[in-house]
Amino acid sequence: MLRKLSQTLILALILAVLSPLALASSPGEPTLYPETSSYSEIHNSIEAARTVARDRGKLLMVVMGADWCHDSRGFIDLLADPGFRALVDERYVVQRVNVGYYDFVRDVIQAWDVPVIYGTPTVLVIEPASDTVLNRNTLPYWRNAASMSASDAIDYFDAYTPGPPPPAPATSPELAAALADIDAFEREQAERIYAAYADIGAMMRDLDGERPGPGFREKWDSLAAMRAQITVDLAELRRQAHQQASSGADPIELDFPEYSLYLD
16 A cells, blocks of 8 residues: 555656646556566466457457556546447457556567557557557557547547458568668667666656656656657658659668757
């Protein structure tokens, strides 16, 4: 109880400084995202859920979030909507993953060759037999879940149906090379984001009842700005690569942006 109360106080203080960032649980309130202590525990729970989904002919929905995150809690609220709940019950097995204070991210998503998550919640739609991520191109979509509706959720998740994933489209050597360059750029930027996650996560974990200072807000805003912009830029880079490939460009030429981050 003392541990839960201390955590609640920390979350309440974060909320006071960054109201869009966090929403505290009340003492004794059940956690929305299961507490975990190791990656092996997370991997085992995901694998068990994947087996259930495969055996039942359903998709696996992995929801990566945290109780301190306003939007992570917002997505759980959406799951309670009767219309969305009916779709989920029919078509999905849901596994919630608690990312902690960004402690449990990298080794979860590396299994699907996803470099990093750009916010919480991140929701992955998995075809369980092949362990394929079906919504790879829109993974950041739900990071603003608290401002989205059950109708948005139904429209999004109704687009995916159980069954073998479609084959990957054929690509020219030029397009394959350009997409590989974009992937390498994303992995490079992901390492910067992980460094910021480690720093900011440690600050959140070590508040111990103290009010976050202005330095925390500056760091959070810097990271948030980078995360928001890079997802737009990555989509645009991939669009440009496909466009140039379709017009026969050889080589495909791309301008990679630069981002400022408080760690620089």
